[in-house]
Amino acid sequence: MLNKVPEVTIWFWIIKILCTTVGESFADWINTSLGFGLLSTALIFTGALAAVLAWQLSAERYIPFVYWLTVVVVSVTGTLYTDILTDSQGVPLAVSSSVFAGALAVVFGIWYVRERTLSVHSITTRPRELFYWLAVLVTFALGTATGDWTLELTGWTAGVSVLLPLGLIVAIILGWRFGANPVLSFWLAYILTRPLGANLGDWFGSPSADGGLGLGTAVTSVIFLVAILATVVYLTRSRTDVIEAQERPHAPQEVSQARGRGLLGYYAVVAAAAAVLLIWANHQPHAAANGEGDAPSPVTGHLTSQEATSPFPPAEIAKFRTITADTLAKVNSGDQRAATSRVADLETAWDDDQSSLEPKSEKAWGFLDGEIDQVLKALRAPHPDKATEVKALNTLLTSLG
Incomplete structure (x- = not known):
């Protein structure tokens, strides 16, 4: 079948972050402002996820509106699953982060053993499409857990907390530009866009007394929904993110084994530096973090x-x-x-x-x-x-x- 995911361009990353932000703020609005409660909201979005995913799977080609609607709903659903574990079941964020990281490793492992590739340029069969959406769901849950765990450790405000995932994404872009494995780089950045987008949503919606812009979850949701809609309309008209059927699969860059190992080492150093920063921040005096990653x-x-x-x-x-x-x-x-x-x-x-x-x-x-x-x-x-x-x-x- 035709590849049913978009080309990875700058537009892909912009709309991905927008979807993550509106997913976070919209879920908070339904959960708290409308008084549905966490479990009821999760049930609503689980049903919505089944409906939009069926729509996406039944489509014969990549349709921007359907694809990005699915991403928004997956974003909300993955976030809610993590929140249920944390808020209703009392599972520590360190444990849920580890569990979701292990689950993602299992999904990637089975996907690779069966298909011999994890590239988004090869989503041309039903099994690969199913693996892709399962991986996307787990990345949102993992991103939620690790993002909230970061806030719990540091007590940072939402505005300050934006800087860590943003800095890590910049580091990944540099690694990719110098020849790091493009598939690994893609999925690392994909995971990090979740805490980046969620922290942006919290920053826009949090009261000014908590270091936010004070727009509220409803206004924040509307702003980002309009931005998503405008971007989807542009992509639908321009088709700049369509992977044409006649295109040859993107071949990875030729990188020497020594350089490849060096760039893997570079990613390891970046991860170690982030860990050291979090340990340092955890030992600084700070207020206790609120539930769901809100500002202190x-x-x-x-x-x-x-x-x-x-x-x-x-x-x-x-x-x-x-x-x-x-x-x-x-x-x-x-x-x-x-x-x-x-x-x-x-x-x-x-x-x-x-x-x-x-x-x-x-x-x-x-x-x-x-x-x-x-x-x-x-x-x-x-x-x-x-x-x-x-x-x-x-x-x-x-x-x-």
Whole structure:
């Protein structure tokens, strides 16, 4: 069949990052602003993924609108699967990152053993197309986990966190230009575009107090959706990204074995440098990272219970207090899994009410947000400590009155 993926041009990377960004912000909007909840949102997008993937597989050629719609939905779905593991099941991000990295290695291994190539210029059979989309789904899940893990380790704001994946992508481009394996370079960059796009979305949507542009998830989604639509229209009219049937497959550059090993070593050095940077950042004083990779809360002084709760509706405070008390009871009973699941309700409820509560008092909202962060950090630690969990929950209960 005709190759049903686009040519890898600058337009490919631009629209890939746009799709990743809108996928992240759109999922957050449905999950929090519309109050669907994480699990319901995941079920909705799993159904949407099945529908658009069937459409893509049934097409006889590359159609920009269908292909990039599939990428957007895969982006959202892969992100949600990681969030479910982290927020609902309490799986540490280090573990989920390792699991998804192993899953991707297995997918690539089976794909290569069966087809003897991983090149996107060879997606001309049904098995290769299925392997391609499975790999894309896992790369989004892996990118989500590693990106959120980076924020958890460093406490960077969304704006600052954009720089790491961007710098790594630039390093990969340099390696590719000097003759590094093009297939390896492509998939490394493909994985990194996910945290880059997601961090861009968070930067645009986060409140200015958190180092963002304060546009909100809805406005951010609209901006990037319009940009995607304009790019797809251009590609549909120009056909600049169509791999013609008569084209010969792209042959890899001739590179000496010594140079090839040197460039693999270069990628290893880049990875080691990134690891050293993350270790250094982790040891610097920083605020605890919020759930789902949000920016850290603004630092505020201590407030009394009256000061922290009086600006907000009593019914909302009572709701947060009830969830916190339930979580504490589950911790005290030794049911860690149930406590981790219940505290996710606190995070969802707090995020849902941010747009209405924060304008009433940024200082009180920031104070409570910081205490909720400490609760989430304690319950989602790789090795939870009951005393730390009880202390964080009791502190929050005291602040909530």
